[in-house]
Amino acid sequence: MSRKGADIVIETLKEEGVEVIFGLPGGAIMEVYDALYRDGSIKHILVRHEQGAGHMAEGYARATGKVGVAMTTSGPGATNIVTAIADAYMDSVPIVVITGQVPTHLIGNDAFQEVDIVGITRPITKHNFLVRSVEELPLVIRQAFYIARTGRPGPVLVDLPKDVTQQLSDVSIPSEEEVKNSLPGYRPHVEGNPQQIKKAAELIMSAKKPVLYVGGGAVNAEAQEELIELAEMMRIPVTTTTQGKGAFPETHPLSLRMLGMHGTYYANMAVYNCDLLIAVGARFDDRVTGKVDEFAPEAKIIHIDIDPASISKNIVVDVPIVGDVKIVLRKLLEELKKRGGKILYPEDREKWLEQIEKWKKLHPLTYRNSSEVIKPQYVIEQIYEVTKGDAIIVPGVGQHQMWAAMFYKYSFPRQFLSSGGLGTMGYGLPAGIGAKVGRPEKEVFVIDGDGSFVMTMQEVITAVQYKIPVKVAIINNAYLGMVRQWQEFFYEGRYSEVDLSVQPDFVKLAEAMGAVGFRAEKPKEVREVLEEAMKIEDRPVILDFVVDKEENVLPMVPPGKSYRDMILEDGKGSSDAETMYLVG
Amino acid sequence: MVTVTKGPKLRQTRKGQVRKHIINVLVRNEIGVLARIATLIAGKGYNIESLSVGETHEKGVSRMTIEVIGDDIVIDQVVKQLRKLIDTLKVRDITDVPHVERELVLVKVHTPTARARDEVLRIVEIFRGKIVDVSPETYTIEVTGDEDKINAILELLKPFGIKEMARTGKVAMKRELFVDEGQD
Numbered sequence: 168m169s170r171k172g173a174d175i176v177i178e179t180l181k182e183e184g185v186e187v188i189f190g191l192p193g194g195a196i197m198e199v200y201d202a203l204y205r206d207g208s209i210k211h212i213l214v215r216h217e218q219g220a221g222h223m224a225e226g227y228a229r230a231t232g233k234v235g236v237a238m239t240t241s242g243p244g245a246t247n248i249v250t251a252i253a254d255a256y257m258d259s260v261p262i263v264v265i266t267g268q269v270p271t272h273l274i275g276n277d278a279f280q281e282v283d284i285v286g287i288t289r290p291i292t293k294h295n296f297l298v299r300s301v302e303e304l305p306l307v308i309r310q311a312f313y314i315a316r317t318g319r320p321g322p323v324l325v326d327l328p329k330d331v332t333q334q335l336s337d338v339s340i341p342s343e344e345e346v347k348n349s350l351p352g353y354r355p356h357v358e359g360n361p362q363q364i365k366k367a368a369e370l371i372m373s374a375k376k377p378v379l380y381v382g383g384g385a386v387n388a389e390a391q392e393e394l395i396e397l398a399e400m401m402r403i404p405v406t407t408t409t410q411g412k413g414a415f416p417e418t419h420p421l422s423l424r425m426l427g428m429h430g431t432y433y434a435n436m437a438v439y440n441c442d443l444l445i446a447v448g449a450r451f452d453d454r455v456t457g458k459v460d461e462f463a464p465e466a467k468i469i470h471i472d473i474d475p476a477s478i479s480k481n482i483v484v485d486v487p488i489v490g491d492v493k494i495v496l497r498k499l500l501e502e503l504k505k506r507g508g509k510i511l512y513p514e515d516r517e518k519w520l521e522q523i524e525k526w527k528k529l530h531p532l533t534y535r536n537s538s539e540v541i542k543p544q545y546v547i548e549q550i551y552e553v554t555k556g557d558a559i560i561v562p563g564v565g566q567h568q569m570w571a572a573m574f575y576k577y578s579f580p581r582q583f584l585s586s587g588g589l590g591t592m593g594y595g596l597p598a599g600i601g602a603k604v605g606r607p608e609k610e611v612f613v614i615d616g617d618g619s620f621v622m623t624m625q626e627v628i629t630a631v632q633y634k635i636p637v638k639v640a641i642i643n644n645a646y647l648g649m650v651r652q653w654q655e656f657f658y659e660g661r662y663s664e665v666d667l668s669v670q671p672d673f674v675k676l677a678e679a680m681g682a683v684g685f686r687a688e689k690p691k692e693v694r695e696v697l698e699e700a701m702k703i704e705d706r707p708v709i710l711d712f713v714v715d716k717e718e719n720v721l722p723m724v725p726p727g728k729s730y731r732d733m734i735l736e737d738g739k740g741s742s743d744a745e746t747m748y749l750v751g
Numbered sequence: 752m753v754t755v756t757k758g759p760k761l762r763q764t765r766k767g768q769v770r771k772h773i774i775n776v777l778v779r780n781e782i783g784v785l786a787r788i789a790t791l792i793a794g795k796g797y798n799i800e801s802l803s804v805g806e807t808h809e810k811g812v813s814r815m816t817i818e819v820i821g822d823d824i825v826i827d828q829v830v831k832q833l834r835k836l837i838d839t840l841k842v843r844d845i846t847d848v849p850h851v852e853r854e855l856v857l858v859k860v861h862t863p864t865a866r867a868r869d870e871v872l873r874i875v876e877i878f879r880g881k882i883v884d885v886s887p888e889t890y891t892i893e894v895t896g897d898e899d900k901i902n903a904i905l906e907l908l909k910p911f912g913i914k915e916m917a918r919t920g921k922v923a924m925k926r927e928l929f930v931d932e933g934q935d
């Protein structure tokens with residue numbers, strides 16, 4: 168049947184199972200919006216700024232594991248979404264971004280609202296396409312979804328010239344098989360080399376002080392079950408990155424919580440002293456490793472990752488295994504079971520776990536609470552309690568993000584949806600909205616900074632319009648707090664341009680946008696406003712927590728330093744910093 | 752249990768040798784594929800020394816030969832990332848694999864005197880080059896060969912005065928009669 172390119176777009180999106188699109192129309196994409204209207208079966212969320220659409224698609228994708236879809240017009244619509252695309256690229260989030268483009272005959276002419284978005288996004292997409300003809304349209308869209316969700320996931324952009332959306336064609340929608348065959352250069356590895364898996368099994372059995380280091384790849388592969396089995400069977404403590412949170416429950420006795428710059432003392436100590444590090448879907452980011460040559464200096468490293476280019480990128484590993492994390496872990500478990508799942512040096516293993524318990528007791532995650540002023544950590548703990556540890560948490564970027572990571576305990580995958588790689592202020596609110604759209608049955612709490620929130624706060628209006636009852640807790644310290652902290656620590660307290668004491672009244676602002684606003688200024692009010700907020704189910708709620716302004720995120724490994732240089736919760740260096748590499 | 756015994760052992764950091772690499776890339780001949788590859792290499796802070804692209808016997812498939820100077824380990828990373836590109840079919844660093852390489856050079860030499868012409872002609876014969884254009888003042892020479900040969904003839908021609916030069920960049924192909932274990 169002959170129909171317009173725009174109708175083919177909608178037809179293909181339906182074939183891909185798309186339920187919702189986040190976007191904002193304009194000249195070049197109007198045909199597609201018209202087809203969307205005429206079809207009427209895909210929900211569309213009209214954002215107030217295209218960056219919001221990108222982050223919403225990300226939040227949706229991170230929360231559900233499905234591909235998120237965003238749509239914009241050409242030119243400024245397309246450039247507005249660039250930050251979100253980069254964010255998705257850095258954190259391997261599967262989204263498809265459809266942008267309108269000027270008609271093909273005008274491309275390259277500096278036409279009205281023309282911008283080379285394919286060129287602009289080339290280094291920040293997994294792949295991108297400019298559709299040249301209506302005949303290739305359905306194949307390209309299906310390829311985009313296939314590429315976005317398979318292998319190491321990532322953003323894919325499809326640029327649609329207006330004339331392509333207007334042309335008529337009776338081209339049919341290709342099958343999954345045809346899509347695969349059309350991409351001969353794209354074969355995401357999944358199996359994992361059996362020899363390497365055997366080697367890994369042997370190393371795990373003979374290790375005396377092993378640690379599992381788990382990243383976002385384990386979340387993407389949905390490998391929680393396998394991880395728990397491996398850790399329990401072989402008695403291996405587990406630390407996760409911000410992206411890996413929930414891949415292994417932080418409530419589990421073997422959990423070391425988070426490692427790296429703001430990791431726990433005990434996680435960093437364990438990694439520093441281990442003799443075997445098993446990296447699972449993690450990428451040895453510099454925020455994790457600190458100074459590379461002092462990262463797990465004595466350890467052999469096994470690295471399981473879907474992306475061959477991630478392996479031995481920052482750190483040379485001993486046993487690389489390229490493959491889908493879930494499949495590889497399953498095979499690894501089989502190998503271990505074949506060998507009786509034996510720990511060869513059980514006494515050493517128990518000593519190791521005892522040592523870790525000592526570290527946990529020595530420097531647990533703590534803070535000094537106050538009855539006068541609200542401590543940000545206290546707010547997070549209270550959110551943990553009122554949500555019974557079951558909410559999806561979406562932070563902005565800054566100190567509050569780290570507190571959200573530390574003082575809420577994550578127990579299931581896709582529970583902590585954080586902008587880790589790019590660290591995008593303004594990500595939180597729209598990503599939280601996207602998450603709530605994807606998981607309406609879950610409580611979604613955005614834990615935002617006063618600086619981060621105002622970067623995309625117009626999306627509160629979107630949440631009001633579509634009755635998306637997301638909760639937003641602003642940790643209001645009247646500073647660009649994380650930058651202030653670095654200035655305090657590393658620039659002798661010269662607070663250059665971090666003052667946010669002039670801000671809108673967030674309660675009135677919430678009301679002006681049709682949301683509900685609450686403020687807490689005293690510790691005892693924290694619980695009250697949270698409980699009030701939990702009662703509201705038809706609108707977004709903005710909670711303004713006026714907190715201690717100069718609270719710091721601790722512990723901290725200063726950038727580029729080794730774990731030995733960790734600043735502990737009292738702001739002082741570790742007393743055993745000199746000796747921490749010597750546990751025998 | 753915590754005792755002081757020695758300073759921290761340092762993890763070996765990655766530093767390879769910096770040298771010239773020849774990378775062979777088979778690509779689907781799609782728009783933007785060259786830009787993607789160039790962006791990726793430039794993103795590592797490396798300059799492409801030479802690049803040649805041409806069709807192969809297979810429809811829609813082109814072969815690129817890229818010469819780039821860089822650290823072995825970073826180049827290994829580049830190769831892995833090139834493989835990840837959707838439009839690359841095969842990527843291979845053939846620097847250490849037995850291979851044939853050739854480059855074609857056109858060089859216009861100042862030959863105003865009979866003596867100069869005689870000498871240049873002799874050099875060209877020795878190198879099995881060809882004179883492809885003549886003017887009262889110049890010879891234009893075509894010569895093909897590997898890097899050593901090209902450098903040698905250019906060295907010999909230099910004293911006459913080179914007025915213009917164009918090089919195709921290397922093309923390279925791995926030799927067939929060697930066992931080797933690499934994969935794409």
Ligand SMILES: Cc1ncc(C[n+]2csc(CCOP(=O)(O)OP(=O)(O)O)c2C)c(N)n1
Nearest residue numbers: 565566567590592616617618619647648649
């Ligand atoms: C878009 C963007 N601009 C700048 C930064 C650098 N930066 C990182 S954290 C931070 C401060 C964030 O302030 P706020 O949102 O109030 O959070 P706080 O640290 O105070 O909790 C800044 C400016 C960034 N990450 N993103």
Ligand SMILES: [Mg+2]
Nearest residue numbers: 616617646648
């Ligand atoms: Mg702040």
